[in-house]
Amino acid sequence: MVDDADARSGADAAHLEGCSECQARMKVVSDDASSIAALLAVPEVHVDVDAAFQRVMQQPRSQPALVRFPILRPATRPTFALVAAVVAAAVVIVAFTFSGFFFKPTTVKTVPVTVADVQALSQLADYGTITWSKEPQLQATTSAADASSVAGGLQPPKVSQLPAGVSTNVTYGAMSEAVATFTFSAEKAAAAAARHGKTPPPMPAGMDGATLTITVGPAVGEVYGDLNRPSSDASTINLPQLIVARSAAPTAKATGVTVKDLESYILAQPGITPELKKAVSAIGDPSTTLLIPVPIEYATSTQVTVQGVDGVALGDNTGVGSAVVWVKGGSVYVVAGSIKQSDAINIANNLK
Amino acid sequence: MQLGARRMTSIRSEDAAFEALFTAEYARVVGIANRVLADPHEAEDVAQDVFIDFHRLHSASADYAPAWLHRAAAHASLNRLRGARRRLKREVAQAVQEGEHTLDPQQQLEVNEDRRHVRQALARLAPRPAAALALRASGLSYAEVSQALGVGIGQVGTLLRRAEAALRKEVTRGTSN
Numbered sequence: 001m002v003d004d005a006d007a008r009s010g011a012d013a014a015h016l017e018g019c020s021e022c023q024a025r026m027k028v029v030s031d032d033a034s035s036i037a038a039l040l041a042v043p044e045v046h047v048d049v050d051a052a053f054q055r056v057m058q059q060p061r062s063q064p065a066l067v068r069f070p071i072l073r074p075a076t077r078p079t080f081a082l083v084a085a086v087v088a089a090a091v092v093i094v095a096f097t098f099s100g101f102f103f104k105p106t107t108v109k110t111v112p113v114t115v116a117d118v119q120a121l122s123q124l125a126d127y128g129t130i131t132w133s134k135e136p137q138l139q140a141t142t143s144a145a146d147a148s149s150v151a152g153g154l155q156p157p158k159v160s161q162l163p164a165g166v167s168t169n170v171t172y173g174a175m176s177e178a179v180a181t182f183t184f185s186a187e188k189a190a191a192a193a194a195r196h197g198k199t200p201p202p203m204p205a206g207m208d209g210a211t212l213t214i215t216v217g218p219a220v221g222e223v224y225g226d227l228n229r230p231s232s233d234a235s236t237i238n239l240p241q242l243i244v245a246r247s248a249a250p251t252a253k254a255t256g257v258t259v260k261d262l263e264s265y266i267l268a269q270p271g272i273t274p275e276l277k278k279a280v281s282a283i284g285d286p287s288t289t290l291l292i293p294v295p296i297e298y299a300t301s302t303q304v305t306v307q308g309v310d311g312v313a314l315g316d317n318t319g320v321g322s323a324v325v326w327v328k329g330g331s332v333y334v335v336a337g338s339i340k341q342s343d344a345i346n347i348a349n350n351l352k
Numbered sequence: 353m354q355l356g357a358r359r360m361t362s363i364r365s366e367d368a369a370f371e372a373l374f375t376a377e378y379a380r381v382v383g384i385a386n387r388v389l390a391d392p393h394e395a396e397d398v399a400q401d402v403f404i405d406f407h408r409l410h411s412a413s414a415d416y417a418p419a420w421l422h423r424a425a426a427h428a429s430l431n432r433l434r435g436a437r438r439r440l441k442r443e444v445a446q447a448v449q450e451g452e453h454t455l456d457p458q459q460q461l462e463v464n465e466d467r468r469h470v471r472q473a474l475a476r477l478a479p480r481p482a483a484a485l486a487l488r489a490s491g492l493s494y495a496e497v498s499q500a501l502g503v504g505i506g507q508v509g510t511l512l513r514r515a516e517a518a519l520r521k522e523v524t525r526g527t528s529n
Binding site for chain 1: 371374378379383392403404407466474488513516519520
């Protein structure tokens with residue numbers, strides 16, 4: 001109540017009016033505050049707001065994230081980067097390795113990947129051009145019905161009981177169906193490999209100009225956590241505590257190239273480890289299996305039964321993080337969060 | 353199509369909201385950073401980083417937006433100040449400002465030296481009192497300081513008094529060394 005008019009009100013103000021002792025104390029405190037203000041004084045800065053706005057908008061990273069996760073502690077950032085890398089690798093593996101005549105997964109399996117594999121696979125994106133014939137639209141909504149309408153009627157799964165400690169604040173997210181076509185180019189592949197100082201294996205006959213059309217989504221899900229709480233520090237981000245999502249199983253169609261050729265070409269890339277090659281070769285029917293890349297240095301995975309089908313559980317029971325993924329009825333389901341693996345499996349089994 | 357149009361409208365309104373937020377708060381966010389760093393160029397750097405972080409992760413129409421920006425500006429500039437403590441002498445010495453040209457070189461030197469001592473002292477304070485001082489000195493009301501730091505408005509006065517005492521002590525310690 002000392003040096004701010006807003007803070008001086010009601011009984012305090014009335015008392016101050018008639019109490020000389022308080023007035024004297026008030027003066028001391030006020031003088032102290034002004035002397036500190038003088039110590040911290042700096043000349044006023046003249047800013048060009050318009051120019052600054054233009055500079056900020058030119059930064060690519062200032063574009064809003066498609067999905068906003070307001071808060072993530074610094075310690076969890078490597079994990080987050082890792083998750084991003086794994087997702088990228090998953091897309092690449094799905095896109096390139098198992099895209100014979102028609103890829104439509106009905107089950108999930110894990111394959112071990114290392115950082116080297118992820119790097120080698122991510123370079124494959126430079127071996128051609130991607131064109132979107134249907135761009136994904138992402139939207140966060142406050143109601144399940146809105147999310148469902150964005151996702152073409154796909155209903156978000158319902159969690160019947162949240163584990164203790166998970167916030168009941170829920171945000172829905174939805175993605176419309178997206179279709180992208182990747183066109184292989186021998187010229188781009190050679191140029192990309194040359195940039196990295198590597199020699200790629202020769203492209204099989206007919207692969208130059210071959211296309212791969214990938215359809216993902218629609219997807220819908222819900223995020224539990226206090227996402228809109230301001231962070232305690234500018235450099236922190238709140239990780240959602242629980243994510244439950246359902247997506248139409250991705251599909252891929254290829255023209256001009258056989259699944260066998262494509263598989264051998266991908267696995268012959270420099271940097272792919274023998275472990276990954278072996279695991280991929282051991283997959284029974286590549287056109288019906290969704291592969292989940294698991295970074296062998298960081299995560300463990302186990303085969304589990306969820307809702308009567310085979311699923312994959314990642315993480316452990318420490319509560320740091322775990323996820324369960326399964327495919328049922330043409331949809332891929334994911335339950336993930338900073339919860340115990342046993343809780344994740346329990347949520348998965350009781351999902352409605 | 354309808355959904356696409358709705359999405360576009362939501363993108364446009366989000367952009368417009370961000371621009372309005374930027375226009376309303378940029379000068380103040382720079383002011384907070386400059387209060388801590390006593391370097392207008394670095395303060396603008398910090399402010400732009402703060403807005404970029406905000407835009408990437410939050411909705412500009414969120415009611416906590418100004419409070420988030422103020423706190424982020426205070427913490428980000430204090431972090432920079434702590435990291436740059438060794439470089440501080442040089443930086444503050446360079447920060448001769450418009451409006452100070454009336455000072456003669458000797459006075460200017462003294463002003464710079466005082467400013468350097470105060471920033472060194474500020475860098476030694478705990479984050480919350482340091483942020484409270486920077487925000488209040490930048491002209492934020494008690495209510496705004498309370499929102500930015502997530503403390504009750506009734507605690508702001510006490511927090512500031514303690515912070516002022518701590519800063520005074522640090523400044524004295526710094527000059528007597």
